[in-house]
Amino acid sequence: MFIVSGPELVIEQCKAGIIGAFPALNARPKEALDPWLGQIEDALKQASEEDPQRKIAPFAVNQIVHASNDRLEHDLEVCIKHKVPIIITSLRAPDDVVAHVHAYGGLVFHDVISVRHAQKALEAGVDGLILVCSGAGGHAGTISPFALVPEVRRFFAGPIILSGAIANGSSILAAEALGADFAYMGTRFIATREARAEEDYKDAIVESAAGDIVYTSLFTGVLGNYLKKSIFNAGLDPLALPEADKTTMNFGSGGGAKAKAWRDIWGAGQGVGQIDDVPPVAELVSRLAREYHAARMRLFTP
Ligand SMILES: Cc1cc2nc3c(=O)[nH]c(=O)nc-3n(C[C@H](O)[C@H](O)[C@H](O)COP(=O)(O)O)c2cc1C
Numbered sequence: 001m002f003i004v005s006g007p008e009l010v011i012e013q014c015k016a017g018i019i020g021a022f023p024a025l026n027a028r029p030k031e032a033l034d035p036w037l038g039q040i041e042d043a044l045k046q047a048s049e050e051d052p053q054r055k056i057a058p059f060a061v062n063q064i065v066h067a068s069n070d071r072l073e074h075d076l077e078v079c080i081k082h083k084v085p086i087i088i089t090s091l092r093a094p095d096d097v098v099a100h101v102h103a104y105g106g107l108v109f110h111d112v113i114s115v116r117h118a119q120k121a122l123e124a125g126v127d128g129l130i131l132v133c134s135g136a137g138g139h140a141g142t143i144s145p146f147a148l149v150p151e152v153r154r155f156f157a158g159p160i161i162l163s164g165a166i167a168n169g170s171s172i173l174a175a176e177a178l179g180a181d182f183a184y185m186g187t188r189f190i191a192t193r194e195a196r197a198e199e200d201y202k203d204a205i206v207e208s209a210a211g212d213i214v215y216t217s218l219f220t221g222v223l224g225n226y227l228k229k230s231i232f233n234a235g236l237d238p239l240a241l242p243e244a245d246k247t248t249m250n251f252g253s254g255g256g257a258k259a260k261a262w263r264d265i266w267g268a269g270q271g272v273g274q275i276d277d278v279p280p281v282a283e284l285v286s287r288l289a290r291e292y293h294a295a296r297m298r299l300f301t302p
Pocket residue numbers: 001002004023062088089090111132135136137138139163164165166184185186187188266267268269270271
């Protein structure tokens with residue numbers, strides 16, 4: 001997640017057995033990306049040496065494939081050097097990225113919000129599709145997961161990663177029941193100790209419910225979900241926001257509004273109403289596993 005995910009979060013996620021991801025753009029200046037990757041690799045290697053039985057998940061780096069991202073070539077080169085196990089691509093179809101990542105044995109998962117985007121990404125040769133469905137935090141689609149997962153399954157048998165307001169263990173089971181292979185969670189992990197979000201942002205997530213999420217293109221030029229409270233704090237009326245001019249799009253800038261997207265205007269999905277605390281990642285992942293198994297027992301015990 002833009003601004004929020006750094007090495008501390010990713011390391012704890014992978015050590016807890018789930019894939020941790022961060023956008024390359026979070027490492028600033030761009031020269032910081034190489035040491036960030038080194039830090040993650042060293043910490044995971046050390047954890048594995050200390051406890052060889054421990055299940056440690058691979059990590060992923062997100063690349064924004066868009067004309068406004070003038071670091072793409074540099075960041076991709078650094079990821080290739082480190083043989084980053086999974087590259088997540090967002091926005092445009094990742095034609096140029098796939099061959100480079102496959103050459104070292106990495107996987108490419110692409111963010112999509114529609115069947116058309118999914119088909120274009122598959123034509124570009126991606127290994128998996130991240131379906132960003134309605135209610136997801138940050139840039140999100142409007143299609144229900146009940147519609148998008150089965151439609152995509154008609155033509156794609158490979159890995160489907162589902163996102164959109166997944167914030168507890170039973171929702172992870174529901175994603176599996178729908179036909180997804182992985183659940184993809186963002187907002188739930190902003191409210192963890194290791195996330196690089198201000199305390200006010202974490203508190204606002206804990207205090208908010210689904211009705212406090214506003215869907216607008218004003219801040220980046222692309223439609224996304226944000227916390228109402230942060231829009232109020234920026235002096236805007238969340239119920240009367242203008243549409244953004246697409247030509248002003250610049251990932252990470254205000255896109256026409258004065259407040260800065262992501263820093264002042266906080267991204268969050270409709271899962272906020274299920275989030276009541278700010279635990280360490282390890283505690284959260286154990287809880288998600290307990291909730292998942294309890295949901296399975298409830299459903300499958302006669
Ligand atoms: C604050 C925030 C920043 C995000 N930044 C990115 C990003 O830089 N790149 C990206 O591919 N997705 C980004 N996302 C989307 C997440 O990767 C993910 O799809 C989404 O959070 C899942 O929905 P959920 O938040 O309801 O769990 C962001 C989401 C949030 C909440």
